[in-house]
Amino acid sequence: MTYRIVGETGEWEVVIGLEVHAQVVSNSKLFSGASTEFGGAPNTHVSLVDAAMPGMLPVVNEKCIEQAVRTGLGLKAKINNYSVFARKNYFYADLPQSYQISQFDKPIVGAGVVILDMPDGTTREIGIERLHLEQDAGKSMHDQDPKRTFVDLNRSGVALMEIVSDPDMRSPEEAGIYVRKIRSIVRYLETCDGNMEQGSMRADVNVSVRKVGSTELNTRCEIKNVNSVRFVMQAIEAEAQRQVELVESGGEVEQQTRQFDPSKGETKAMRSKEFAHDYRYFPDPDLLPIEFSEEYVEAIKATLPELPDEKKQRYMSEYGLSAYDAGVLVVDRETGHYYEAVLGKNRDPKLAANWVISNLFGALKAESKSIEESPVSAEQLGQLLDLIADDTISGKIAKDVFEKMIASGDDPAVIVEKEGLKQITDTGAIEAAVDDVIANSPEQVAQFQGGNEKIAGWFVGQIMKATQGKANPGMVNKMLKEKLG
Amino acid sequence: MSKTLTNLTIAEARDGLAAKEFSAVELTEAHNDAVVAARDLNAFVSETPGLALDAAKASDVRRASGDVLGSMDGVPIAMKDLFCTEGVQSTAGSHMLEGFVPAYESTVSKNLKDAGSVMLGKANMDEFAMGSSTENSYYGNTINPWKASSGPDAGSDLVPGGSSGGSASAVATRLCLGATGTDTGGSIRQPASFSGIVGLKPTYGRCSRWGIVAFASSLDQAGPMTRTVRDSAIMLGSMAGHDPKDSTSAPVETPNFESAMGLGVKGLRIGIPKEYTAEGMPQEISDLWQLGADWLREAGAEIVDVSLPHTKYALPTYYIVAPAEASSNLARYDGVRYGLRVEGDSLDDMYMNTRAAGFGEEVQRRILIGTYVLSAGYYDAYYVKAQQVRTRIAGDFKSVFEDVDVLLAPTAPSPAFAMNAQLDPVSMYLNDIFTVPASLAGLPGISVPAGLSEHGLPLGLQLIAKPFDELTLLRAAETIEQSAGFELPVFSGGEG
Numbered sequence: 001m002t003y004r005i006v007g008e009t010g011e012w013e014v015v016i017g018l019e020v021h022a023q024v025v026s027n028s029k030l031f032s033g034a035s036t037e038f039g040g041a042p043n044t045h046v047s048l049v050d051a052a053m054p055g056m057l058p059v060v061n062e063k064c065i066e067q068a069v070r071t072g073l074g075l076k077a078k079i080n081n082y083s084v085f086a087r088k089n090y091f092y093a094d095l096p097q098s099y100q101i102s103q104f105d106k107p108i109v110g111a112g113v114v115i116l117d118m119p120d121g122t123t124r125e126i127g128i129e130r131l132h133l134e135q136d137a138g139k140s141m142h143d144q145d146p147k148r149t150f151v152d153l154n155r156s157g158v159a160l161m162e163i164v165s166d167p168d169m170r171s172p173e174e175a176g177i178y179v180r181k182i183r184s185i186v187r188y189l190e191t192c193d194g195n196m197e198q199g200s201m202r203a204d205v206n207v208s209v210r211k212v213g214s215t216e217l218n219t220r221c222e223i224k225n226v227n228s229v230r231f232v233m234q235a236i237e238a239e240a241q242r243q244v245e246l247v248e249s250g251g252e253v254e255q256q257t258r259q260f261d262p263s264k265g266e267t268k269a270m271r272s273k274e275f276a277h278d279y280r281y282f283p284d285p286d287l288l289p290i291e292f293s294e295e296y297v298e299a300i301k302a303t304l305p306e307l308p309d310e311k312k313q314r315y316m317s318e319y320g321l322s323a324y325d326a327g328v329l330v331v332d333r334e335t336g337h338y339y340e341a342v343l344g345k346n347r348d349p350k351l352a353a354n355w356v357i358s359n360l361f362g363a364l365k366a367e368s369k370s371i372e373e374s375p376v377s378a379e380q381l382g383q384l385l386d387l388i389a390d391d392t393i394s395g396k397i398a399k400d401v402f403e404k405m406i407a408s409g410d411d412p413a414v415i416v417e418k419e420g421l422k423q424i425t426d427t428g429a430i431e432a433a434v435d436d437v438i439a440n441s442p443e444q445v446a447q448f449q450g451g452n453e454k455i456a457g458w459f460v461g462q463i464m465k466a467t468q469g470k471a472n473p474g475m476v477n478k479m480l481k482e483k484l485g
Numbered sequence: 486m487s488k489t490l491t492n493l494t495i496a497e498a499r500d501g502l503a504a505k506e507f508s509a510v511e512l513t514e515a516h517n518d519a520v521v522a523a524r525d526l527n528a529f530v531s532e533t534p535g536l537a538l539d540a541a542k543a544s545d546v547r548r549a550s551g552d553v554l555g556s557m558d559g560v561p562i563a564m565k566d567l568f569c570t571e572g573v574q575s576t577a578g579s580h581m582l583e584g585f586v587p588a589y590e591s592t593v594s595k596n597l598k599d600a601g602s603v604m605l606g607k608a609n610m611d612e613f614a615m616g617s618s619t620e621n622s623y624y625g626n627t628i629n630p631w632k633a634s635s636g637p638d639a640g641s642d643l644v645p646g647g648s649s650g651g652s653a654s655a656v657a658t659r660l661c662l663g664a665t666g667t668d669t670g671g672s673i674r675q676p677a678s679f680s681g682i683v684g685l686k687p688t689y690g691r692c693s694r695w696g697i698v699a700f701a702s703s704l705d706q707a708g709p710m711t712r713t714v715r716d717s718a719i720m721l722g723s724m725a726g727h728d729p730k731d732s733t734s735a736p737v738e739t740p741n742f743e744s745a746m747g748l749g750v751k752g753l754r755i756g757i758p759k760e761y762t763a764e765g766m767p768q769e770i771s772d773l774w775q776l777g778a779d780w781l782r783e784a785g786a787e788i789v790d791v792s793l794p795h796t797k798y799a800l801p802t803y804y805i806v807a808p809a810e811a812s813s814n815l816a817r818y819d820g821v822r823y824g825l826r827v828e829g830d831s832l833d834d835m836y837m838n839t840r841a842a843g844f845g846e847e848v849q850r851r852i853l854i855g856t857y858v859l860s861a862g863y864y865d866a867y868y869v870k871a872q873q874v875r876t877r878i879a880g881d882f883k884s885v886f887e888d889v890d891v892l893l894a895p896t897a898p899s900p901a902f903a904m905n906a907q908l909d910p911v912s913m914y915l916n917d918i919f920t921v922p923a924s925l926a927g928l929p930g931i932s933v934p935a936g937l938s939e940h941g942l943p944l945g946l947q948l949i950a951k952p953f954d955e956l957t958l959l960r961a962a963e964t965i966e967q968s969a970g971f972e973l974p975v976f977s978g979g980e981g
Contacts, residue, residue: 054577054585055694055698055699056695057694057730057731058732087813096817096822149832278860280860281859285702287732
């Protein structure tokens with residue numbers, strides 16, 4: 001699916017690179033012991049270091065180093081055994097030190113790759129340029145007072161991983177899938193919770209356009225701090241469109257930092273290149289370089305979970321699932337867990353996949369619940385599949401039972417028992433129902449015998465109706481065939 | 486009492502306290518009085534006589550119950566105002582931090598407190614430790630108790646050196662038994678030389694920087710300023726130690742520095758670096774240097790001529806690296822959270838108003854230099870190059886220390902000068918010419934008073950040793966001290 005912007009002068013391609021800022025899962029901040037908990041009262045999670053009091057010194061939180069290495073391994077990236085923290089100098093009210101401790105020319109993680117699962121079942125490889133660790137800033141609140149700005153330093157110093165992609169994406173859709181994939185990987189690794197609505201993950205989106213066929217990288221604009229997948233996609237569309245219109249009307253794209261306004265669906269300039277900061281990066285003299293051994297990396301590697309790409313391959317090869325189904329099931333670590341729990345020891349993998357994807361996901365979506373909040377446990381769904389497999393209920397009845405499970409949380413066997421939904425497999429009872437329908441439908445019998453075989457379905461429907469859907473459909477079919485000849 | 490209490494050394498005070506010849510309260514009261522009597526020197530930004538007495542009383546109580554904390558227990562000291570002290574205003578000599586009362590205690594001052602020492606007050610200093618004369622303090626300049634006996638400056642007020650000039654003047658005037666200093670490019674050693682006292686800059690990483698207002702993080706190091714070498718050894722022992730709160734603090738054991746006393750220099754190889762001369766340096770300093778070498782030889786050391794070829798680049802290198810770090814370290818003084826704020830029409834206006842009013846001329850100059858050398862387009866030519874040269878300078882030392890144990894050099898190219906004598910910044914920066922190389926290499930250095938200039942002003946000799954080899958440094962320093970037989974006069978005003 002090729003994304004093109006059709007302009008007046010021809011077709012344009014969009015070139016996209018993303019910088020994803022992912023908050024590291026750690027109890028304390030990157031360089032201080034203050035809590036990283038979300039949602040505390042303003043300025044309650046602030047140490048002397050975070051407030052940049054005179055003489056305070058940063059001490060690196062080793063957990064954050066480990067998480068960055070872990071994430072790097074998840075991105076199949078080069079791990080740098082020697083990296084350096086650098087100061088990025090600029091003044092802002094919510095940046096207490098007036099510099100951000102980040103990494104510049106020696107990041108902890110180098111080049112890697114992320115595989116995107118496209119909806120058509122194909123895959124796309126997106127290069128990762130680097131991952132580096134940096135501090136988050138505090139928060140300026142301009143809406144608390146008519147004249148003053150208030151500053152909350154709770155986030156000040158929280159560890160972020162900045163994951164920088166190569167300019168490898170060519171459509172808003174790819175960018176959206178990329179962000180979701182990064183989120184999936186960090187969630188699998190438990191290195192970032194990926195909650196974009198809480199700001200634990202956000203993206204700076206670099207967009208440029210070029211004529212189809214061109215291989216040049218044109219001047220780009222960076223859209224800062226986009227905080228949902230949907231907005232990432234919308235921002236790219238709007239920005240690419242703007243650039244095409246600008247160039248086609250004789251203008252030139254200026255290197256700018258821009259902001260996306262979701263309510264207007266447009267990007268607007270924050271500052272242009274001539275007002276760009278000179279960050280005066282230099283190695284932070286308060287911190288030693290981060291050095292670790294190959295053994296340290298290997299030890300972390302040994303604790304990595306099965307990641308979505310590997311899990312997907314396994315679902316396809318071991319369970320025979322389609323690329324699409326496998327891809328859907330591995331997006332979240334929890335979904336994979338759930339699916340494998342439903343599968344149990346020897347349930348039908350495809351049937352289980354269908355039930356999870358079609359029925360469970362639908363029901364959860366309708367109730368806006370995550371899989372962890374599912375009212376039907378994996379074990380219960382497994383029990384339901386067993387009831388189908390041993391002919392206790394039909395697949396159709398199973399759907400009704402499932403709805404009742406969603407509503408009540410009861411075990412399927414309890415519902416089947418209570419509601420009397422057990423399948424009728426008694427030959428006599430089914431025969432009676434078949435005979436009854438045949439006796440009462442001479443017209444349809446005539447049609448059937450006259451060659452209209454399609455009407456057989458009507459008979460089945462009538463019989464099922466008469467048995468409240470409980471008759472074993474296989475037996476009904478068989479018997480009908482015998483009776484109608 | 487056989488001796489005026491303020492004339493004691495730390496070692497003598499320790500022994501006197503132990504022998505119950507006097508109490509810590511008596512010792513402290515004598516020094517509190519001396520501080521008041523010498524106010525015209527302006528050695529202190531803040532005096533804390535009440536806190537000092539409380540600490541002295543606590544010390545006496547401990548002693549009465551046999552729980553003495555060590556050699557520093559009950560010893561009155563001055564604290565350079567660069568150290569953040571809990572509940573006591575800590576200004577760094579700047580208007581920017583006027584009225585700033587930290588809620589925390591720096592590691593070094595806490596170590597000293599935990600060792601039982603008694604803080605008399607916060608010593609004056611060049612603003613943010615930038616200067617060589619203590620004329621850059623927002624709280625007025627500090628005066629050196631020494632006066633030239635002859636020459637053009639005879640009778641004039643002289644500077645005590647800097648930036649730890651308040652500490653140096655207080656120790657020399659006997660307002661305290663010892664004082665903390667910090668040394669970034671010479672700020673302990675040069676004022677020690679100017680004031681006729683001992684100033685020890687330990688190895689970078691020996692003392693924690695936590696809670697010391699930062700000037701240049703890769704260079705800043707706290708150290709003792711005392712009247713004797715032994716006192717420096719004693720005091721350093723209570724300041725040093727690995728601190729997990731400072732990533733650059735070295736995880737090394739703190740030896741008993743005093744154990745180096747009396748060991749002498751027999752068998753040591755002492756290097757004389759030929760590059761330690763400066764244009765216009767008085768002959769008397771060269772002569773003293775030669776004399777120092779003779780003393781060490783006579784005491785059994787072997788004197789070796791050595792070369793540190795990159796020495797001439799040390800000063801320019803220092804004046805790139807230190808301001809670069811300072812420009813970033815001082816960026817936190819933005820008027821937002823603490824210290825001075827001068828309102829403005831916008832956030833940027835507030836920054837500019839605050840920083841223009843809060844920082845003095847020299848600090849602003851160094852922030853500008855530092856910002857410049859880190860700027861896009863200049864970074865490689867200045868900062869990166871300076872770091873490369875710094876590596877070479879450290880390499881020079883490393884190779885000579887394969888051959889020698891200690892280096893001997895002058896501390897400063899001149900004795901103390903008159904106030905307002907050096908008006909252009911570069912000639913002021915030249916004061917650091919002999920002290921910055923060891924700073925850039927992170928090596929321990931000590932200035933020991935060794936003689937007098939022709940006009941009767943003290944001159945120090947500097948010794949430099951291998952990283953974390955303060956013990957050998959102290960051995961050589963004690964030999965110089967003994968051979969020089971330097972007598973610190975008792976200055977009027979400081980007599981308790």
